Amino acid sequence: MTSRVTILAAGTRGDVQPYVALALGLLDAGHDVTLAANAEFRPLVQAYRVPFEPLRADFLALADTDDGRDALQGGRLGAARRMRAVAAPMLRRMLDDAWRAAQDVDAIVYHPKTLAGPHLSERLGVPATVAVPAPVLTPTRAFPLPGLVDRDLGPWLNRASYKLSAAASAAFRGTVDTWRAEVLDLPRAPHGTRDVAPDGTPLPTLYPFSTAVVPRPPDWPAGTIVTGYWPLGAAPGWRPDPALERFLAAGPPPVYVGFGSMPLADAGATAVLVTRALRLAGVRGLVAGAAGLALERADDVLAVGDVPHAWLFDRVAAVVHHGGAGTTGAALRAGRPAVVVPQAVDQPFWARALHARGAAPPPLNARHLTAEALAGAITRALADPIAAPAAALGRFLRAEDGVAVAVAALGGAAPLRRAA
Numbered sequence: 001m002t003s004r005v006t007i008l009a010a011g012t013r014g015d016v017q018p019y020v021a022l023a024l025g026l027l028d029a030g031h032d033v034t035l036a037a038n039a040e041f042r043p044l045v046q047a048y049r050v051p052f053e054p055l056r057a058d059f060l061a062l063a064d065t066d067d068g069r070d071a072l073q074g075g076r077l078g079a080a081r082r083m084r085a086v087a088a089p090m091l092r093r094m095l096d097d098a099w100r101a102a103q104d105v106d107a108i109v110y111h112p113k114t115l116a117g118p119h120l121s122e123r124l125g126v127p128a129t130v131a132v133p134a135p136v137l138t139p140t141r142a143f144p145l146p147g148l149v150d151r152d153l154g155p156w157l158n159r160a161s162y163k164l165s166a167a168a169s170a171a172f173r174g175t176v177d178t179w180r181a182e183v184l185d186l187p188r189a190p191h192g193t194r195d196v197a198p199d200g201t202p203l204p205t206l207y208p209f210s211t212a213v214v215p216r217p218p219d220w221p222a223g224t225i226v227t228g229y230w231p232l233g234a235a236p237g238w239r240p241d242p243a244l245e246r247f248l249a250a251g252p253p254p255v256y257v258g259f260g261s262m263p264l265a266d267a268g269a270t271a272v273l274v275t276r277a278l279r280l281a282g283v284r285g286l287v288a289g290a291a292g293l294a295l296e297r298a299d300d301v302l303a304v305g306d307v308p309h310a311w312l313f314d315r316v317a318a319v320v321h322h323g324g325a326g327t328t329g330a331a332l333r334a335g336r337p338a339v340v341v342p343q344a345v346d347q348p349f350w351a352r353a354l355h356a357r358g359a360a361p362p363p364l365n366a367r368h369l370t371a372e373a374l375a376g377a378i379t380r381a382l383a384d385p386i387a388a389p390a391a392a393l394g395r396f397l398r399a400e401d402g403v404a405v406a407v408a409a410l411g412g413a414a415p416l417r418r419a420a
Contacts, residue, residue, distance in 0.1 A: 003031045005410075006102045008110035008117060010057045010094060014260060014326035015111055016041050018133055018208050021230040022109065023050045025403035026410070036101035036114075047235035053101040055114070056093040088175050091115060095179045109206075109410065112137065112195055115169065115176060122198050123184040129410060130195045131206040133325035134346040135214065136165050137195055138205060138224045142217035146349035159219075169193040206406050209329060212396050214353055225409050228402025229329040234308040244286075247302045251284055253317040254302075255378055258288030259341070260324045267294040273371050274320075275301050280375035283382075286316065310334075318381045320374070323347030323354075323363070332359060335394020337381040339374065341366050358389035 005026055009019040016037045023033045027050070035045050039054035046052050098116035102108060108128040110117030121128035130137065134146050139162035141155035148161050173192045180186040195203050204223045208230040216226050248254070257274050264270050267290035278285035278301060285301045286292075292303035304312070309327065313319060313334035321327040323342040328350045331338050338360040340351035351363035361380040364373055380386060 003106045004104060005031050005033045005107050005109060006053075006105045007033065007035045008055070008098050008101070008108065008114040009035065009037045010055050010111060010114045011038070012260065012324070013041070013044070014133065014324040015113060017044070017232055017326055018230040019109075019111070019131070020045055020048055020050060021232040021403055022131070022208075022406055024048060024232075025230075025407045029407050034101060034105075036098060047238070048232075049236065053097070055097045055101075057090055057097075057114075088172060091172055092175050092179060095176070096183060099183055107410065112169070115172065115193060118191075118195060118197065118203065119176065119180055119184060119186065119189065121203075123186055127204075129204045129206060131208065131406070133208055133329075134349065135207055135209075136162075136346065138162075138202075138217075138220050140217035140219050142215075142219070143349075146346040147344070150348050150352070166192075166194050204409070206409060208402055208406065209325065210332075210397055210400055210402070212393060212400075213328075213332060213357060225405070227405040227409065228400035229333060229397060230402050230406065231310055231330065231333055232308070233310045238308065240307065240311070241305070244302065244304060244307065247284075247286075248315055251300075253315060254284035254286050255281070255318045255320060255382075256286045256288070256304075256312065256316045257291070257320040258304075258327070259291070259322040259343070260289070260327055264290050267291050271295045273369065273374070276371035277374035277378065280371060281378040281382075283317065283378065286312075318378060318387075320378065322366075323350040325350060328354065329397075332390070333394055333397045335391040335398075337386045337390040339364065339377040339381050341369060341374075357393060358386060359393055360390075361386060 007019050009016045023035045026033045034051045036053040036055050038057050042052050095116050102120045117128045139159045141159045144153045144158045144161040170192050177188045207226045210228050211226050270291040271294040286304045288304050295303045309330035318337045319331040320339040323340045340363045342348040342351045343366045354360035361377045
């Protein structure tokens with residue numbers, strides 16, 4: 001028989017894309033897989049011919065509000081409370097959709113943002129595995145909760161800081177308990193919104209990054225596995241824009257600049273700043289996202305749309321980015337030096353990790369970014385003291401197969417049966 005696996009993922013593109021790669025690995029291993037994610041990612045998932053179910057969860061729109069931006073930046077407490085009030089109905093819709101997507105399955109793999117995994121596992125009697133691109137679930141003395149502070153707090157406070165991760169999702173315990181009663185016919189969750197089994201033991205946990213980037217802490221339990229990255233290549237039939245190919249062929253490799261799904265307060269001003277920085281550094285540039293759309297036409301700078309990072313980063317000299325887990329991994333695997341301008345959540349954690357590995361200069365402050373500072377960081381990144389370690393790290397990471405490790409781990413954590 002063939003195992004049926006439902007993967008639940010929600011959030012920004014960086015929260016969803018790795019699970020497409022995992023789904024492809026499971027399909028190749030002979031399993032039936034459905035990926036349930038934000039409805040706006042249907043084209044991305046189906047481009048890889050992975051069965052898709054929509055979740056009515058618009059995290060991108062939620063983040064691109066005044067309250068959402070304040071909450072992401074760790075701003076006013078009132079903003080975070082108002083965002084939670086708006087998010088609760090959305091999360092209920094997402095939970096209902098997750099229930100529909102998980103019918104007749106043998107195993108569940110889920111991103112913790114979806115909240116549903118442990119409760120579906122309990123109701124359906126199937127194993128659940130939690131997977132998340134940043135090490136935010138497993139307490140350790142080695143470093144504090146990513147996204148909390150930008151410095152080591154010492155062993156005791158580092159480990160204690162992870163209680164704040166559970167506290168954040170606990171704000172939605174009422175929503176989860178109501179859903180459990182009305183849809184799952186279950187009592188109140190005995191452990192709230194924590195990612196644990198009904199008896200309170202931690203669920204198997206997969207982290208799709210490399211120990212060469214973040215060494216595995218010695219106090220993590222055996223059920224926590226660092227797999228290596230889950231890279232996603234270009235979709236079948238994808239072809240680059242001819243204008244992009246002409247630009248790449250017209251001169252030396254450019255520097256890529258992109259800030260992922262993070263909202264920009266003023267895309268036009270960011271475009272002007274980035275263009276000036278690239279010219280001060282004496283390099284050509286590719287600019288993605290809202291800043292790219294706001295670019296003025298020029299021979300030395302080109303706006304780029306949705307281009308697979310695995311393809312594009314092989315063709316650039318350096319990557320300027322926000323420090324999202326997915327972009328970080330893609331740049332590292334390409335062996336390209338980085339300049340990181342972190343804004344929120346786990347991005348400062350990855351920025352520090354890249355600098356510690358010698359693959360990037362010190363991270364820049366997004367709130368006080370200047371063209372001069374960005375140009376100086378780009379110049380430093382392209383020099384040998386950073387470019388050489390980045391290239392060496394890329395060669396090591398490309399030799400890893402994180403998806404294969406994850407598929408093997410799921411075979412041990414869940415009764416996945418290969419097709420006969």
